[in-house]
Amino acid sequence: MHRFCEECGAGMEWFRRGGCCGWECKSCGWNVATSWFDPIEMDQTAYSISLEPSENPAVSKLKLTAEIAGVNWLEAKKLIENAPAELFRGPAPQIKEIRDKLEAAGMKYKIEPEFPY
Ligand SMILES: [Zn+2]
Known part of the structure; x- marks a missing residue:
């Protein structure tokens, strides 16, 4: 699964940090975060x-x-x-x-x- 940055067009990477996860651009730092839900x-x-x-x-x-x-x-x-x-x-x-x-x-x-x- 790939996503590209809406700001600069670079490839984005999936991140997960604390209670949050989403897509983040390694080039400019733009990100789309979503809340991370515990599977339970x-x-x-x-x-x-x-x-x-x-x-x-x-x-x-x-x-x-x-x-x-x-x-x-x-x-x-x-x-x-x-x-x-x-x-x-x-x-x-x-x-x-x-x-x-x-x-x-x-x-x-x-x-x-x-x-x-
Ligand atoms: Zn970017």
């Missing part, structure tokens, strides 16, 4: 994150489950006891956030489809 932000897949069963879950785990699923502690306990139960379904950035919390809490979970992040 562009992912249109709805992922499902579910818990693996766990006996006598600790209060900290109940609290986290309740927070993620948006339910009360009693329902959270049921969710864990009746696992595998879907905890949340949604876009990749949110799934990643929840995954990190579950990891930190040492909880077992499953993400479907396969989560590449």
Whole structure:
């Protein structure tokens, strides 16, 4: 893929710097920049994150489950006891956030489809 500078006609080069990328002229410095999107932000897949069963879950785990699923502690306990139960379904950035919390809490979970992040 080639592009030529609108200012001087020289060949342009693709650049990527920080949160930005685009085409830049090596001759005069004229550039066309576009925002760089993290692939995870562009992912249109709805992922499902579910818990693996766990006996006598600790209060900290109940609290986290309740927070993620948006339910009360009693329902959270049921969710864990009746696992595998879907905890949340949604876009990749949110799934990643929840995954990190579950990891930190040492909880077992499953993400479907396969989560590449
Ligand atoms: Zn130029």
